Amino acid sequence: MTDADPVRLYRTVRLIRRFEERAVELVHAGQIVGGIHPYLGQEGIAAGVCAALGADDVLAGTHRGHGHVLARGADPARMLAELCGRVTGLNAGRGGSMHAADLSIGVLGANAIVGASGAIITGAVWAHRRRGRDTVGVSFFGDGAVNEGMLLEAFNLAALWRVPVLFVCENNGYATTMPVAGAVAGSIAGRAAAFDLPAVQVDGQDPETVRVAAAAAVDRMRAGGGPELIEARTYRFDAHHTFEHAVRLDYRPPDEVTRGRARDPVRIQGERLSDTDRAAVDAEVEATLDAAVRFALASPEPDPADALTYLYASGLTARTGGG
């Protein structure tokens, strides 16, 4: 089930990289309102983990969620349209950057509440398994989430009920501006040990390393093992959120940023390809994103009269606010 093709892994990291760069441009051009949390630098984690998943598997991500959704195979054009608030977006313009979801491919949503994905994915996987499916799940979260009670409760539930959830901590060193050292007593892997979750630390900047670790965990879970945790050490190349581009928060030493950016998952995976293969993927990704930008910007904005369409799945309608 695992997709070990280095070209495909490269295509995924390259796609996420260029998607994010194009999205940042669209933020600065005013086409994406509200800004985004760029995944730049962390692409190897989503790409490596999702390469280890099968068609029936489910995942939930974070407010820094574009990479997870794209790595799972969502249409970049519809995703970009969502970021631009267009009616053709994955969420019909109702979710935006922080809530991008594609239930049709098992992406239960980026989630803007830190630590929220763990329990939701645990329930979803448990439900699929109760119906006789072979589903495993992935909960992506950042280092900031390991201090959220809801996530630790989810570790306990998943371990106790042996629900095969791969908890993937993307440790990029900062929860917004709070460094890990100032936030996490003990260690992230130590959190897992407390619940008897097998845990490994991996180099999140190497997509292949992440893929191998995730594939091994998924194989064990699929064979009947319980949940596991991967702590992927990574570095975010850009701001926590694009608003930083304007306010210029000063919290990361410049030499640290330089060192962090030197470990580039796109370059690391790209070096495993021939120049010809790499150039072909780069051209293909560029063409895909050119088309995605055109599609997004040409798509209509939702009708304000439909602002609360989808509020209730049951068809209940809300009273209007005016008059």
Added chain:
Amino acid sequence: MPRLSYRRALTRALADELARDEAVFLLGEDVQVGASLVTTGLAKRFGTERVRDTPLSEQAFTSFATGAALAGLRPVVEFQIPSLLFLVFEQIVNHAHKFPLMTGGQCSVPVTYLVPGSGSRTGWAGQHSDHPYSLFAHVGVVTVVPATPADAYGLLVTAIRHDDPVVVFAPAGAMDLRDDVDDLTPVPLGRGRIHRFGDDVTVVAIGHLVHDALAVAEELADQVSVEVFDPRTLYPFDIDGLTESVTRTGRIVVLDDANRSCGMAAEIIASVVERVRLLAPPRRVTRPDGAVLPFAPALDRAVQPGRDQLATAIHLTMKDTS
């Protein structure tokens, strides 16, 4: 005619839905032994896979239910204590309720949150005695407060079959009520019930207070003709039914066992006066602003809206008539 208690009506509804639909399962603390006395016998009948005891992890199991619902099941989550809803407000409001809109209609989250013993249970003090239904109505989560055994059955069944999250508040003050029940059927959301017809004033009473309102109406019968309106669901609210009632009586008093400021009573009155020109200023009988229920029984009772206060409010409304 079979007699059924309110508590057993809830049990019957859970059993019927567990039997009817494999997708339904029950989740909560001590539900296998039935510490709330509502889930008694269900684990034995349906198995511990479908009647699941959880660790004390309210936030996780509430979101676990959201995930299970996203994957096609219909969880019923029981909370033994109403104040736990403050703890999981985030999971219900920020996740379960918001998912359909935020995903652009890609999913539904059909979870029922059942709160048996909501409101004051004498001697349970500050952190076990709230009645936080207004909070859920405010954010637009379907909010149900049945007053009778038949409605408890019918509304819980409807909640479980409903495609959006529903909070079902079963007031502690109603749990031991018994009633003659001919026919147990689903009760639609958003439709109130007039328990007693009257001409002079409409008393809107919520949950167990319906029975207090009926008692007061009976006491005052030779002086005032009181209509007793039970909304049954607070969100959606049967504003059409209530408007029709108040248009006839011209007066309204609301009896609500929750805090005064920003409560359901305020919302009900505002919604009515937007539509009806009243004969007298509306009145509400509630807990005090910001109330925390004190422990000592006399203090606890002093904070809850009582029959005397309702009778006074009705008299004042009649006197205030312009």
